[in-house]
Amino acid sequence: MSLAGKKIILGVSGSIAAYKAALIVRGLVKAGAEVKVLMTRAATDFISPLTLATLSKNDVTTSVHDGESWNNHVELGLWADAMLISPATATTLGKMASAICDNAIVAVYLSARCPVFFAPAMDLDMWAHPATQRNVELLKAYGNHLIDVGDGELASGLSGAGRLAEPEDILQILSDHFADPGAAAGADGRVGAQEIGKGLSVNAEPAPQTDQLPQDLAGKRILITAGPTYEDLDPVRYLGNRSTGRMGIALADAATQRGARVDLVLGPTTLSATEEGVNVIPVRTAREMHAASVALWHKADAAVLAAAVADYRPRSTATQKIKKKDGPLRLELVRNPDIAAELGEDKKAHQRLVGFALETDNGIENARRKLSSKHLDFIVLNSPSEEGTGFGHTTNRVQFVTKEDVQDFELKPKTEVATDILNALVELL
Incomplete structure (x- = not known):
């Protein structure tokens, strides 16, 4: 993989798929990358910061400020060669698309000058909802790279589109990007x-x-x-x-x-x-x-x-078809x-x-x-x-x-x- 020596920021948001972040961090480190992890507060309910800190060999950031200490999101955004948000929940997609900067992930995302990849994970109806799809299209329009969802059994018990892409596929997409940066648009699911x-x-x-x-x-x-x-x-x-x-x-x-x-x-x-x-x-x-x-x-x-x-x-916009009736509409x-x-x-x-x-x-x-x-x-x-x-x-x-x-x-x-x-x-x- 073409990840040796690369500096990667991994943003983990609050999905049950957050447990796969451990596999992503381990794969990145094994490939020779340096990894710094950001987590939303909700993500810490699914996987502990200690686990990701141990695997990445770096402290995990869960807030822009911790008590009296300020985590410099601008510096982090300039440090990275790539930023990966995985899993990206519907909430995180909406905040990124609208610049709602109330957590460390969005703060660093808005400061980042590197390529940004996002891998959504949610239930199939949430994924298919027009609001979610609009946010995905906006993020792609901003120049970010979508790592598309998979299709299969979901945490709700339903089956369909919305699964987080497999960690090995995510790692391969990042590797392909660094091997050939111009090929990223084809690898990330953007519409060409x-x-x-x-x-x-x-x-x-x-x-x-x-x-x-x-x-x-x-x-x-x-x-x-x-x-x-x-x-x-x-x-x-x-x-x-x-x-x-x-x-x-x-x-x-x-x-x-x-x-x-x-x-x-x-x-x-x-x-x-x-x-x-x-x-x-x-x-x-x-x-x-x-x-x-x-x-x-x-x-x-x-x-x-x-x-x-x-x-x-x-x-x-009417949620149901407007019915014909007497008089003007x-x-x-x-x-x-x-x-x-x-x-x-x-x-x-x-x-x-x-x-x-x-x-x-x-x-x-x-x-x-x-x-x-x-x-x-x-x-x-x-x-x-x-x-x-x-x-x-x-x-x-x-x-x-x-x-x-x-x-x-x-x-x-x-x-x-x-x-x-x-x-x-x-x-x-």
């Missing part, structure tokens, strides 16, 4: 471009050969949003729009071919990226897209916001977060931000208003009123709107529109 497209209809246009393209985005990290967002009314209905995500996917493929590292936050669609290097973060709602985009923005050199994000969502809608405005407000001097605007009237005037209020570098303006433009088409005709200028383009395939956008972005970068 090839996985997201399995079994789906891929209708994106063939991409140009990469050997014909300049590598003028090499070393750059680009955040791209694409597709629609869906806002649930009840278990069977939602508010959405006609976006297919084709434009944003074309941008992600083209940017990858030009050497960029691309994070594609993709709403629900039947299309998928064709380039293997695209890191796809699948989302459904505007709030999920907002959370993923905000988390990735601080790592990016530029963002192109091509998604058609719902401006509003229902104030509440009234829905109360509330505003969704404004992704472009928030990223623009937080934009650093080296970052560039490109927005999209679909307008049916007063297009340039409205685009310039958005340009200013959201601190965008330029806006890609298009209209659904012309033949071959807007949602559902393989072509589009756009205008690039800046504070000083408007650049018009002819109707062309969206793959070529993507090239025009990236050419303009390269000049800005």
Whole structure:
């Protein structure tokens, strides 16, 4: 194993699977790693700190402070070559995803500059719950590595998904990471471009050969949003729009071919990226897209916001199907977060931000208003009123709107529109 000399932090939270932490620590130490263990108070009910301290040959931390002594979580976060949270309970996943820093594990996690791996363990219904899955997707969007759950008999007596991955598998994943750091995304269960497209209809246009393209985005990290967002009314209905995500996917493929590292936050669609290097973060709602985009923005050199994000969502979602009845149905809608405005407000001097605007009237005037209020570098303006433009088409005709200028383009395939956008972005970068 490629763990000799590595510094590993193991965070143990309060699951009955915590007993397996002893096997993980023993395996890490046997492989030559130095291990420091963090535990939640609940975890100490399942396995004693003394056991893990004896196996790791290091003191175990159970609190950010013990009496008058302060355990330096920042120092620990900087010390490690990798952090592993195993088992990660539903509570711990929620705290990590929301930065609720009330224990040593989350404090160190928020300070860590190393790769972070998390191995969930819980009952099958807890694991399948949308809230848990949302937290898992958020943590993956933040760049953390999921070590997926196993399937089998659970502590409740039920059988299904939710078991902690076997210690030997966890150790192998860590070892593989250090042997080939670039392979971690494939080993940890994150959804990549090839996985997201399995079994789906891929209708994106063939991409140009990469050997014909300049590598003028090499070393750059680009955040791209694409597709629609869906806002649930009840278990069977939602508010959405006609976006297919084709434009944003074309941008992600083209940017990858030009050497960029691309994070594609993709709403629900039947299309998928064709380039293997695209890191796809699948989302459904505007709030999920907002959370993923905000988390990735601080790592990016530029963002192109091509998604058609719902401006509003229902104030509440019915838990049962809404039945038809006499009279009108009234829905109360509330505003969704404004992704472009928030990223623009937080934009650093080296970052560039490109927005999209679909307008049916007063297009340039409205685009310039958005340009200013959201601190965008330029806006890609298009209209659904012309033949071959807007949602559902393989072509589009756009205008690039800046504070000083408007650049018009002819109707062309969206793959070529993507090239025009990236050419303009390269000049800005």
